[in-house]
Amino acid sequence: MSTTRRQFLKIAGLSVFGLGASTALDAADAVAKDMPGAKYEVGGKHLAAKRWAMVIDTRKLESREDYARIIDACHKVHNVPSIPTKQEIKWIWTDKYDRVFTDDMSQHLSPAVREKDYLLLCNHCENPPCVRVCPTKATFKRADGIVVMDYHRCIGCRFCMAGCPYGARSFNFGDPRPYLKEVNPAFPTRMRGVVEKCTFCSERLEVGLLPACVEASNGAILFGDLDDPNSPVRKALAENFSIRRKPSIGTQPGVYYIV
Amino acid sequence: MYNGKYIIPGIVIFVGLFTFPFWSNLLTPKYERPQLALPAGQKECIEPAEYMRAEHMHILDVWRDQALREGKRAYVASNGKVWDISLQNTCMKCHANKADFCDKCHNSNSVSPYCWDCHVAPRGNQ
């Protein structure tokens, strides 16, 4: 045997490298394959738009029941829990004028307007800061203007909550399921550690339904394509005076208020 | 041998411990493929069973991105049938018995996917 230690180490090193390389190749081989012939398509019933937007006619909403009915409709279909503490989760909620339209400096607003409740939800901004700050692309803007989340990717860093100028996002500090009275079996819940918000009912548009809050509003909330001059939202905006939340910061909200 | 009375028992013990996975595997009962409760009245899944067994997580992964990011919620299977892309409303409609279908295989393979932390498991199942 004339193998020197040096030769032995060389051969041992090479063998280890070969083993490693073959395992790596095996792993690459095992990459999942799509079933040949399978395809993905847009469902036949889906509603399409270039830019979805919402118009809330605040003149048609008055009583507490009006708001409760709309909020319940959303929170029921989307399994939004009611947590009675500061850790509450909200997709759509109400607040008073000076906390909603903070840009408005009018000192002598009519008391009726100032004292009224206004419905609030995610504005599905044209330039959404929440999308810019999300490090994982869990929050993203779709081609039709809807800003949605992929909860599978959310790491719970809450940058988006800091980035959103409208407080439209809520964080799940704990498991939300104990706070759900009944669960809609057709929609998922969320888990501890993710952020959630209004989806503009993208999952309902996909199957040809209008948002749940729109359906429950008896015509007080309109929904449609902002790029289509004949859509109900464009018609309502053409005929009425409307405002948006914090227009000066340039986010271009997609939710308009007729006051 | 120099210090043989220590070295040889040491080697024996080392080899014994080192090969533990092999002989403990020989001594324990063989892995048996779990008996799954298949949906009654359904003959075929969206794709062949072999493919589903190996790649269902891959399908779900692509389904999520197609539905959520591309807005494509219809899956045209390789046999031409069209399915709604939804774990809760398509997969679990047939596989309503999660405990005897999903869980059985996952448990015997020691994997614990967290699908059901968010997705609602079918009722009539606990």
Ligand code: SF4
């Ligand atoms: S909390 Fe989730 S959605 Fe928000 S920025 Fe972090 S990863 Fe993105």
Ligand code: SF4
């Ligand atoms: S309202 Fe907030 S959460 Fe909604 S798109 Fe705009 S920045 Fe994002």
Ligand code: SF4
């Ligand atoms: S659009 Fe849909 S998700 Fe958003 S508040 Fe209305 S019902 Fe809720």
